[in-house]
Amino acid sequence: MGALAAWAQQVPVREVTLDNGMKFLLVQRKGAPNIAAGWVAKVGSVHERPGITGTAHLFEHMMFKGTQTIGSRNIEEDLRINVQLDQVKAELRKEEQELARKLRLGLIANAKDPAVRSERHRQLLAEFDKLNARQKELLVKNEFDRIYTSAGASGLNAGTAHDFTIYFIQVPANKLELWFWMESDRLLNPVFREFYSERDVVQEERRLRVDSTPTGKQREEFDAMFWKSSPYGWPVIGWPSDLEGITREEATAFFGTYYAPNNLAACLVGDFDEEQAVAWARKYFGRLRRGAQEPEPVRTVEEAQHGERRLIAHAETVPTVVIRHHTVADGHKDDYPLSVMAYLLSGRTGRLYKSLVLEQQLANSASADQNTYKYEGFFQLSAVAKPGKTLDAVEQALYQEIEKLQKELAPERELQKIKNQLAASKYRRLQSDFFLMQQLLVAEASRGWQAINTDPPLLDAVTAEDVQRVARQYFPREGRNVLHLLPKTGGGERRGTGGGL
Amino acid sequence: MNTRRQTLAALLGAPWALRGAEDIVKHPRELKFAPRTFTPPRAADFRHQLSNGATAFLVEDHDFPLINLAVTVRTGEFVEPPEKAGLAQLTGSQIRAGGTTARQPLDFDEAADFLAAGISSGIADVSGSAGLNCLSKDMDAGLALFVEMLRTPGFDAERLQLAKSQLLQSLERRNDSTASIEQREWGRLLRGTSHFSTRQATKGSVESIAREDLAQFHARYYFPANFVFAVSGDFKTAEMLARLEKAFGNWPSPRIAPPQVPKPNFTPKPGVYLVHKSGVNQGRVRMGHLGVMISNPDHLAISLMNSILGGGAFTSRITERVRSDEGLAYSAGSMFMPGTYYEGTFTAAFQSKSETVAQAVAIIFEEIDRIRAQRVKPEELETAKARAIEALPTRFATAASRAGQFASDFYTRLPEDYWQKYAERIRAVTLEEIQRVAQKYLRPEQMVVLAVGDADAILKGNPDKPQFKLEKWAGGAGVVRIPLPDPLTMVYPAG
Numbered sequence: 001m002g003a004l005a006a007w008a009q010q011v012p013v014r015e016v017t018l019d020n021g022m023k024f025l026l027v028q029r030k031g032a033p034n035i036a037a038g039w040v041a042k043v044g045s046v047h048e049r050p051g052i053t054g055t056a057h058l059f060e061h062m063m064f065k066g067t068q069t070i071g072s073r074n075i076e077e078d079l080r081i082n083v084q085l086d087q088v089k090a091e092l093r094k095e096e097q098e099l100a101r102k103l104r105l106g107l108i109a110n111a112k113d114p115a116v117r118s119e120r121h122r123q124l125l126a127e128f129d130k131l132n133a134r135q136k137e138l139l140v141k142n143e144f145d146r147i148y149t150s151a152g153a154s155g156l157n158a159g160t161a162h163d164f165t166i167y168f169i170q171v172p173a174n175k176l177e178l179w180f181w182m183e184s185d186r187l188l189n190p191v192f193r194e195f196y197s198e199r200d201v202v203q204e205e206r207r208l209r210v211d212s213t214p215t216g217k218q219r220e221e222f223d224a225m226f227w228k229s230s231p232y233g234w235p236v237i238g239w240p241s242d243l244e245g246i247t248r249e250e251a252t253a254f255f256g257t258y259y260a261p262n263n264l265a266a267c268l269v270g271d272f273d274e275e276q277a278v279a280w281a282r283k284y285f286g287r288l289r290r291g292a293q294e295p296e297p298v299r300t301v302e303e304a305q306h307g308e309r310r311l312i313a314h315a316e317t318v319p320t321v322v323i324r325h326h327t328v329a330d331g332h333k334d335d336y337p338l339s340v341m342a343y344l345l346s347g348r349t350g351r352l353y354k355s356l357v358l359e360q361q362l363a364n365s366a367s368a369d370q371n372t373y374k375y376e377g378f379f380q381l382s383a384v385a386k387p388g389k390t391l392d393a394v395e396q397a398l399y400q401e402i403e404k405l406q407k408e409l410a411p412e413r414e415l416q417k418i419k420n421q422l423a424a425s426k427y428r429r430l431q432s433d434f435f436l437m438q439q440l441l442v443a444e445a446s447r448g449w450q451a452i453n454t455d456p457p458l459l460d461a462v463t464a465e466d467v468q469r470v471a472r473q474y475f476p477r478e479g480r481n482v483l484h485l486l487p488k489t490g491g492g493e494r495r496g497t498g499g500g501l
Numbered sequence: 502m503n504t505r506r507q508t509l510a511a512l513l514g515a516p517w518a519l520r521g522a523e524d525i526v527k528h529p530r531e532l533k534f535a536p537r538t539f540t541p542p543r544a545a546d547f548r549h550q551l552s553n554g555a556t557a558f559l560v561e562d563h564d565f566p567l568i569n570l571a572v573t574v575r576t577g578e579f580v581e582p583p584e585k586a587g588l589a590q591l592t593g594s595q596i597r598a599g600g601t602t603a604r605q606p607l608d609f610d611e612a613a614d615f616l617a618a619g620i621s622s623g624i625a626d627v628s629g630s631a632g633l634n635c636l637s638k639d640m641d642a643g644l645a646l647f648v649e650m651l652r653t654p655g656f657d658a659e660r661l662q663l664a665k666s667q668l669l670q671s672l673e674r675r676n677d678s679t680a681s682i683e684q685r686e687w688g689r690l691l692r693g694t695s696h697f698s699t700r701q702a703t704k705g706s707v708e709s710i711a712r713e714d715l716a717q718f719h720a721r722y723y724f725p726a727n728f729v730f731a732v733s734g735d736f737k738t739a740e741m742l743a744r745l746e747k748a749f750g751n752w753p754s755p756r757i758a759p760p761q762v763p764k765p766n767f768t769p770k771p772g773v774y775l776v777h778k779s780g781v782n783q784g785r786v787r788m789g790h791l792g793v794m795i796s797n798p799d800h801l802a803i804s805l806m807n808s809i810l811g812g813g814a815f816t817s818r819i820t821e822r823v824r825s826d827e828g829l830a831y832s833a834g835s836m837f838m839p840g841t842y843y844e845g846t847f848t849a850a851f852q853s854k855s856e857t858v859a860q861a862v863a864i865i866f867e868e869i870d871r872i873r874a875q876r877v878k879p880e881e882l883e884t885a886k887a888r889a890i891e892a893l894p895t896r897f898a899t900a901a902s903r904a905g906q907f908a909s910d911f912y913t914r915l916p917e918d919y920w921q922k923y924a925e926r927i928r929a930v931t932l933e934e935i936q937r938v939a940q941k942y943l944r945p946e947q948m949v950v951l952a953v954g955d956a957d958a959i960l961k962g963n964p965d966k967p968q969f970k971l972e973k974w975a976g977g978a979g980v981v982r983i984p985l986p987d988p989l990t991m992v993y994p995a996g
Binding site: 032034136154177204208284384416421424428431487 | 539607783785852884894895
């Protein structure tokens with residue numbers, strides 16, 4: 001057996017909590033040239049409200065813009081210009097609101113057309129550009145990145161999800177103190193420079209990921225239909241009109257609440273001296289001040305669904321059917337049998353592939369997942385119809401597989417196959433230090449990092465009866481949410497006889 | 502804004518904060534670090550020759566009870582007959598999916614899944630691959646399945662029919678996303694339409710592929726002398742070698758020289774090309790020209806130059822200007838990839854809303870001109886060098902990445918001392934050389950610019966900045982419109 005094989009049963013994490021509430025998770029892996037280092041803020045789009053959707057993600061971008069020390073040649077002037085920019089922006093907002101009013105009443109056709117702007121609007125824009133140009137002269141561009149890169153650190157990045165925002169990097173094992181310096185500095189003394197041009201970057205990210213992809217808009221539509229009251233219904237990247245409107249003041253207030261140390265956890269995986277790391281944690285992150293109030297848990301729960309919902313959308317894609325049911329939150333006792341049920345249905349030897357793809361030849365692919373967030377969860381089945389087969393037929397075949405699980409217990413050998421795979425995955429997921437660091441932080445943001453050790457035995461204990469029970473409980477007809485994506489031919493320049501579909 | 506300053510003031514009043522803070526340096530450049538030396542491992546120390554002619558790189562790693570075995574096969578899409586485009590891809594996937602001569606596909610899949618063994622196979626443009634990942638306790642059973650698949654694939658007719666149906670369905674949708682249109686048209690503009698790298702499967706070519714074609718393809722290229730093994734994980738090298746000998750030793754290899762990857766015979770035509778796609782609000786742009794071979798002694802200087810220009814993410818000029826300064830794109834940068842078999846390419850790319858496509862193109866042209874006209878700053882070069890040198894340990898960080906790197910270098914015939922000399926060669930590059938290679942290898946007059954998106958909106962540009970127009974770089978021919986081809990026949994409508 002491998003030297004660290006016991007890890008798969010119990011990943012050895014040393015947990016240290018600072019006086020200000022910030023938690024550190026330390027995992028030793030001797031010999032690795034780099035240390036995987038990261039921290040998580042327990043905040044995501046689920047903590048937003050209408051009007052500021054996209055703030056958690058925009059924030060993630062702003063955290064790379066430097067600090068009072070990093071990123072500017074003249075910090076006093078830099079901060080003065082920030083204040084002036086906000087003032088001009090507030091005035092501009094009034095002009096934009098007036099144009100929005102005219103647009104609403106049909107008095108103008110396009111609020112972005114320069115011809116509809118007032119004289120004052122034009123002046124403000126010129127002033128705004130001038131201030132930006134002046135600030136640009138003071139900037140030490142992307143210095144935060146440059147310091148890490150020059151030191152040989154790599155993979156500096158971050159990600160925002162519904163429940164958390166995670167920041168990570170790999171630092172050379174001899175330069176761990178640099179990580180402590182940099183990360184504590186950007187939490188202690190952040191300056192949200194280039195705020196307004198960064199909002200434009202996020203708009204481009206939205207166009208890239210949603211608007212200009214074949215199914216991005218339709219999938220967003222399906223999410224909005226699926227969630228009735230829960231804040232999981234809006235996209236992490238935010239609605240475009242909110243992105244246009246978010247102010248630096250709103251972002252700063254968001255930071256004050258959610259980036260206090262009592263809402264943060266950090267993790268190091270690699271070859272380092274544990275006592276030294278704890279000392280640095282106290283020295284650097286100990287400077288952060290505990291938030292005045294603990295952030296509130298999300299209040300709004302998803303209200304029960306009272307009727308089947310269907311979304312029929314046309315998109316430039318393969319004919320696809322998706323079925324979703326509300327289930328349980330991450331770590332609920334039924335999360336485990338629902339996950340095993342998804343494994344039974346998915347994969348090369350899963351029931352959906354065998355039945356829909358191979359035997360009935362209705363679909364070209366099919367899969368199932370149990371997806372959980374901190375506060376809610378859902379079970380999803382999806383399949384791509386074979387040419388000539390209808391989405392209705394595919395949809396019915398998916399229901400039949402659920403019914404089979406409701407009526408008959410899964411055979412022992414089939415269940416054992418799933419458990420063998422889960423046993424192997426306990427090792428596979430630990431092979432990468434970087435991935436382990438991310439898993440620990442994501443688990444910490446939801447229920448606590450210990451889930452990485454406590455989940456495997458709970459999955460292993462799932463019985464055929466458990467699977468049958470959840471198959472019977474969570475899939476009522478009135479709880480169905482169904483998406484049909486019907487192919488349409490895209491617009492392009494296709495002169496001549498181009499074969500339309 | 503004020504919140505932050507208040508926080509700092511309050512903090513300074515807290516005694517525990519003062520205690521920790523006093524010996525924290527003002528700027529990270531004042532931090533002192535223990536030196537780190539890194540010598541890349543030598544492939545020769547891990548290389549073994551099997552009696553059947555195959556080469557194997559074995560790297561032990563006893564942390565976890567897992568074995569990872571990867572085989573690279575000397576084949577690729579470049580050997581398939583043009584009228585059978587899609588054959589290599591189907592052969593690669595059906596080696597895995599089509600069962601074996603002894604086992605039905607589903608029996609094989611069930612056996613692999615019950616063992617929790619990951620078994621894979623595929624064929625890409627210039628190589629084939631096959632892999633096994635299993636628990637070390639199951640090594641014998643896993644390896645037996647793997648060899649059975651690799652040596653005696655069944656190419657089950659029904660599975661082939663299914664795979665063809667899936668492939669045809671994806672061909673039908675090849676004009677759906679601007680990303681796939683961009684990739685396809687970029688290849689055609691740079692390599693022409695007769696080179697294997699831009700060849701497209703069609704309904705006709707896929708339908709003409711029969712089970713026998715797959716079996717012949719496999720027989721012709723799959724034998725041990727064409728394999729390079731990369732094995733890592735929980736084993737003893739001598740024992741693993743004995744296992745590989747036993748599993749592959751009696752598989753004879755014909756004496757056939759491996760196939761040569763053909764070079765393209767095409768000169769790209771500079772200009773601006775536009776593909777219209779309705780319903781999208783963002784244009785995708787690639788711009789560039791042909792580049793160099795990896796054997797070119799300038800390729801590391803070129804790589805550093807490109808790192809400063811657009812390859813170094815947030816520390817590079819194109820990202821800085823297009824993204825951070827102007828907010829015109831989420832991702833913007835450049836690549837100068839040296840070629841292994843034929844000259845590589847220089848490509849800058851970004852995605853921006855239709856109105857600002859021309860402005861971002863203008864910025865990239867400006868940056869190309871600037872790096873040719875003026876020497877870069879010493880600190881820019883230092884950052885680029887540090888980035889390159891410090892990335893070396895990461896390349897060799899795990900047993901699997903070491904074995905994989907050795908196998909890949911052997912496959913592409915990279916000089917044996919390449920990584921040992923790498924840091925020294927990077928350090929030797931001067932500011933003058935950066936400018937010299939920028940002038941020699943960046944060729945603005947040869948730039949091909951491709952934009953995919955809402956053509957009218959892209960050409961109209963930004964009403965606030967009428968000075969930026971795409972036509973400016975089109976030359977005498979004007980902007981060339983490329984229509985979308987019929988997705989199943991790949992016939993382009995006549996302009």
